[in-house]
Amino acid sequence: MNIIIIGCGRLGSTLALELADAGYNIAVIDSDAKRLSALGSGFNGLAIKGIEYDNSILKQAGISRASFVISVTPDDNLNITASLIAKNIFKVPRVIAKINNPNKKDVFKVLDIETINPTELISYMIKSKIEGDPK
């Protein structure tokens, strides 16, 4: 299965390494070559430097054959743009974006983009730890 990861920050690089180790075909795109080097020499996949939602870059990453596009840059607008292009132009079966600013949740919803909201998840986990504390 081919998976494209957009954004190679902490989340993007960790995800890329784990999925590549699990045997998936991974392509990672980031506009900053430094961040791509975080993947290290052990990364068994494609690392592409370029504008994250650029047509030719996405094609180079093999978007026409991709089953998943995961957009995890720290910029919400970039995640939305990349997701819309993957979904509506390249018809990628499943597109998931990260929400950085929880206030932007509605925008993703209006534009019908599937999301992961780390802030909400983490705060929920912390809350349940506190409430689950026997003391």
Place this chain on the structure above:
Amino acid sequence: MKSIIIGGGKIGFNLLKTLKDRGYNVTLFEIDENICRAIAEDIDSDIICGDGTSLDVLKDAGINGADIIAAVTGKDEENLVICQIAKRGFNIGKSIARINNPKNIPMFKALGVDQTVCSTEVIANLIEYEFDRDVCKIVQTFDRGAMILVEVAVKEGNKWINQYVKDLSLPSECVIVSILRDEKALFVRGDTQIKNGDNIHIITNRATVPEIKKQLHSGGAQNAKQKK
């Protein structure tokens, strides 16, 4: 007509000024507080300091009743998101996006942005046109370059001089509509002869202009054959 501008850079500022002068009801969004203040000192208009890509900010500012929205920030992804929100979230009739990188134009169009304006491309075209405007002048542009009316000045040494229009081997996507000679318009037929000093008006498109220039200077393939 109520209009909304997002982005208070040079383009946003000047657009606000122009629209205001024409009596439009305009609201400008800018995220940077200092820039907002600077604009407010210059122009008496509705300026909202906030993120133009946020639904709540747009709602509070009354985007619902707007007829037209112009996204002119320096970031293409921001402009795209704004236009998408306007269209799908608020049903605004017309959205215009500024594009900084010409490579993004086809994708913006595919995603349904009504109008795109690419400043980089416009400037590059203008400069290119300045380089050879004494030879080939664009008189009028229709539908942003899909059809243009150009005026070609025939000068000493051009291969078209003394040729009949029917003998010219022109590219298929161009029509000679008239010739201005001694301040009189000639309506061109096949047997019209081109003279030195003529101004030829041609309907064509942007892509064909370089070909026409080449023909004018080299005389085209037909002429080359005759010489042999």
